[in-house]
Amino acid sequence: MERRKAKDSDLDFSVLGTGCWSFGGGEYWGEQRQKDVNEMVHASVDLGINYFDTAEVYNDGRSESSLGEAIQGIPRDKILIGTKISPSNCYPYTLIKHCHASLKRLRTDYVDIYMLHWPTHAHSLRHFTRDPKIIENPPVIGEVLETLKALQQAGKIRRIGLSNFGTRLMEDLPDLSSVVVNQLPYNLFCRAGEYDALPFCEQSGIAVISYMSLLQGLLGDIYPSIQDIPALQRRTRHFNAKNSAESRHGEHGVEDEINEALEGIRKICKETGLSMPALAIKWILLNPAITCSLVGSRNVRHLELNVRSAEGILSQQIKEELDRITLSIKDKLGNHLDYYENPVNDRTLGGQRIL
Numbered sequence: 001m002e003r004r005k006a007k008d009s010d011l012d013f014s015v016l017g018t019g020c021w022s023f024g025g026g027e028y029w030g031e032q033r034q035k036d037v038n039e040m041v042h043a044s045v046d047l048g049i050n051y052f053d054t055a056e057v058y059n060d061g062r063s064e065s066s067l068g069e070a071i072q073g074i075p076r077d078k079i080l081i082g083t084k085i086s087p088s089n090c091y092p093y094t095l096i097k098h099c100h101a102s103l104k105r106l107r108t109d110y111v112d113i114y115m116l117h118w119p120t121h122a123h124s125l126r127h128f129t130r131d132p133k134i135i136e137n138p139p140v141i142g143e144v145l146e147t148l149k150a151l152q153q154a155g156k157i158r159r160i161g162l163s164n165f166g167t168r169l170m171e172d173l174p175d176l177s178s179v180v181v182n183q184l185p186y187n188l189f190c191r192a193g194e195y196d197a198l199p200f201c202e203q204s205g206i207a208v209i210s211y212m213s214l215l216q217g218l219l220g221d222i223y224p225s226i227q228d229i230p231a232l233q234r235r236t237r238h239f240n241a242k243n244s245a246e247s248r249h250g251e252h253g254v255e256d257e258i259n260e261a262l263e264g265i266r267k268i269c270k271e272t273g274l275s276m277p278a279l280a281i282k283w284i285l286l287n288p289a290i291t292c293s294l295v296g297s298r299n300v301r302h303l304e305l306n307v308r309s310a311e312g313i314l315s316q317q318i319k320e321e322l323d324r325i326t327l328s329i330k331d332k333l334g335n336h337l338d339y340y341e342n343p344v345n346d347r348t349l350g351g352q353r354i355l
Contacts, residue, residue: 001048001310004291006207009159009180011080011112015285016310017051018044018303019211019294023070024062028232029296034066036299041070043300045078047307053183053209053294055084055117056102057128068107081106082113082181082209084163087120088129090139092147099151113181114151115161116144119169124347142174149178161209166337166348167200179206185339186210186290187219188265188280188326189238189258195335197348198289207291212339213284214277214295218258221266221276226255236339238329249342257328264325268318278309283322286314 002015022029023037041052052071054063064083071079083106089098099114118124120139129135148160161181162170170176182201186193190212201208214220216233223229226239234244238254241247269276284293297303314322333339337348 006180007205013292014050017292017294019296020054020063020067021058023066024059026059037066038070039300040303051080053082057086064105068105080112083111084115084117086128087118088125088134090144095147112158113161114157115163118164164348167196181207183209185212187213187215189215189329191330192335192337202289209292210290211294213293219280254329254332261325281309282314
């Protein structure tokens with residue numbers, strides 16, 4: 001599998017990475033058998049995937065524990081592990097304690113990338129804690145970076161990363177040079193990064209790990225209609241908030257545009273013989289700003305389908321047609337990387353008011 005290097009670092013990513021959110025099982029993705037996880041992780045390495053992405057918040061730490069069990073027997077230098085710390089846990093002492101807890105669950109002496117999961121402003125923190133003391137006195141980003149550097153010097157983490165940081169927040173960092181990775185949503189229906197975040201990362205030498213490659217199944221072509229998508233997966237701005245009690249953005253969504261785009265994509269699938277996931281993943285990997293694209297696999301069969309989807313390169317003609325088909329969605333959703341909040345409350349832009 002193709003590898004892409006994070007600039008000015010020794011991190012060499014497979015273009016596909018394994019997203020581990022489902023590992024350990026939980027409300028969001030349902031049950032996940034450890035036997036399938038073990039087999040899938042080892043098969044990932046055999047198929048050329050070297051990056052595994054998790055977070056302390058995924059399934060209350062069970063994702064990290066599950067991944068930690070699955071990597072046993074794999075030479076540590078054959079894989080890259082990235083995990084993320086919640087912004088509410090970023091006061092210096094707490095951050096260090098939580099990093100050690102993640103290492104213990106992962107059964108490793110170090111992680112290759114330790115990322116701040118979301119920005120540390122008050123509105124972002126409300127999604128991780130109800131403690132008013134934390135919300136009203138957010139961790140200072142400069143102190144967060146200094147603590148991460150201390151962990152790096154101690155050998156607990158190799159590289160420092162961010163997740164869900166828009167351009168303005170990156171520009172405001174006291175030391176951008178210490179950051180080598182930013183994790184951002186990117187797929188055919190989530191193209192906000194093209195406005196400025198992806199170009200900024202590329203110009204700044206920051207690797208981008210993209211997530212939601214198949215928009216939680218919508219671009220996997222597994223649902224007959226939008227109404228068949230589980231409510232938890234219909235929380236984003238793509239869908240009418242009135243039809244999902246789990247949504248908090250309060251908008252009408254772009255369901256008509258999505259249905260029209262899906263019709264056009266299925267037409268290309270028929271003409272090319274490629275599956276929708278194959279088109280979606282190949283399209284992402286054509287963007288030079290993307291270093292690694294995360295895909296979720298529940299078992300080896302799903303994994304093999306995802307890996308096959310990354311094989312080969314789309315023609316420029318098909319790429320441009322996919323751009324055109326999905327442009328109305330990009331235009332209507334605008335330059336907002338937070339697909340769970342309305343534009344006023346976009347957490348990737350900085351501290352916003354809540355409507």
